[in-house]
Amino acid sequence: MADSYPAQDEGYPRRLPRSHRTGERPRRRGRKLLIGLLVLLLVLLVGLVVADRYAVGFAEREIGTRISQEITREGIKSGPPDVSVNGFPFLSQVIAGNYQSIVVVVRDVEAPVANAEAVHLPELHIDAQDIRASINTLRTGQGQVTAGTVDGTATIAYDSVLKLVDQPGLQLKEDGGKLMVTAPVQVLGQAFTVTGAANLKVEGAEVALSFSDLDVQGLPDIPVARLAVQEYVRRIAIRLPLPELPFNLQVQEVRPLPQGLSVRATAKNVPIN
Structure with missing residues (x-):
């Protein structure tokens, strides 16, 4: 009797599973796998960014501490420095031992001056470029940390400049990119006002301050008066x-x-540790 039943292949088509007929389940599994990989990649990237930013914050705090120690060692008083480590990613710079830029801003600086009172600098801005420091140097504290170039800018308040000039009644201000002076002068028992422009020239560790094109309104056009003004100009022309x-x-x-007076300074191959 077994021979009376037709073989399955002969009379009845085989019924395939739904997944094989439509292809939906493999595609769905592929999408889930792709989404999982993307999520994992995103989590890894976020973790790397967080770790990178944490390392930057740690480095900025350590650099700030070292700079504070350096400033104090040089007899300079100031507020705490603000440090910014530039360049992304930071960890790749650590591995390479070469850092793009470190910017330091120090406020309320009282800087010593030779044979004079300390000069007040409202803000000192320092930009160190191309800093070289190996991982071993950072880990052990032994070895050299150098900056290829360091640029510094600071402003000397006019009040500090006037203290150095030490001439009663003298006033300084900027006008049209020039340093202008206004000062009282006594000529033949009369008070006059001198106005004019100042010339600035850097000479070593000093700035030569001289005046030209001075005008004295109402000054008598006589030799004695002119000599008196010239003598006053010599007194306020200082270094x-x-x-x-x-x-x-x-x-x-x-x-x-x-x-105030803006001072720009530079240095090359500077040890900063």
Whole structure:
């Protein structure tokens, strides 16, 4: 009797599983796998960014501490420094032992000046580029940390400049990119006002301050009066000692700003540890 039943292949088609007929389940599994990989990749990237930013914060705190110690060692008083480590990612810079840029801002600086009172600098801005420090140096504290270039800018308040000039009644201000002076002068028992422009020139650790194109309204056009004005001009034409700056910064330029004299200084191959 077994021979009376037709074989399954002969009379009845085989019924395939739904997944094989439609292809839905393999595609669904593929999508889930892809989404899982993307989520995992995203989590890893977020973790790396968080770790990178944490390392930056740690480095900025450590650098701030070391700079505070350096500033104190050089006899400079100031507020706590603000440090920014630039460049992303930071961890790749650590591995390479080369850092793009470190910017330091120090406020309320009282910098010593040779044979004079300390000069007040409202803000000292330092930008160190191309810093070289191996992982072993950072780990052990032994070895050299150097910056290829260091640029510093600071502003000397006019009040501090006037203390160094030490001439009663003298006033300084910026006008049209020039340093202008206004001062009282006594000529033949009469009071006059001198106005004019100042010339600034960096000479070593000093700024030569001289005046030209001075005008004295109402001054009698007589030799005695002119000599009196010339003598006063010689008294206020002085050499201003510049404050000592950290990291062996050497002043390159001084120019007037509304808030004071802007000092720009640079140094190369500077040890910063």
